[in-house]
């Protein structure tokens with residue numbers, strides 16, 4: 602079990618209701634505990650594949666067409682989480698083993714990609 606560690610001084614809020622209490626990598630999953638007594642478990646591979654950044658998901662132009670950058674080849678390193686930084690009290694920014702770190706996962710998004718829910 603690796604404790605990723607979040608700055609305990611940071612005010613992490615999900616709306617005005619849910620706060621992030623704890624964040625750990627357990628095996629190959631990211632485990633997040635919220636203060637409404639729920640937990641979110643997301644396998645790291647799914648987390649990386651759902652990376653919301655423009656390079657991974659593409660950008661939609663005014664005509665509604667999605668433009669993607671060149672495919673980023675995913676390797677074993679791509680699914681290794683190096684660390685997670687809190688972002689502005691509403692999200693998390695993972696840093697991956699292959700150096701990718703542009704995806705910001707809002708708490709709302711994170712809770713929605715929990716494959717258990």
Ligand SMILES: [Zn+2]
Nearest residue numbers: 652654657704
């Ligand atoms: Zn990305």
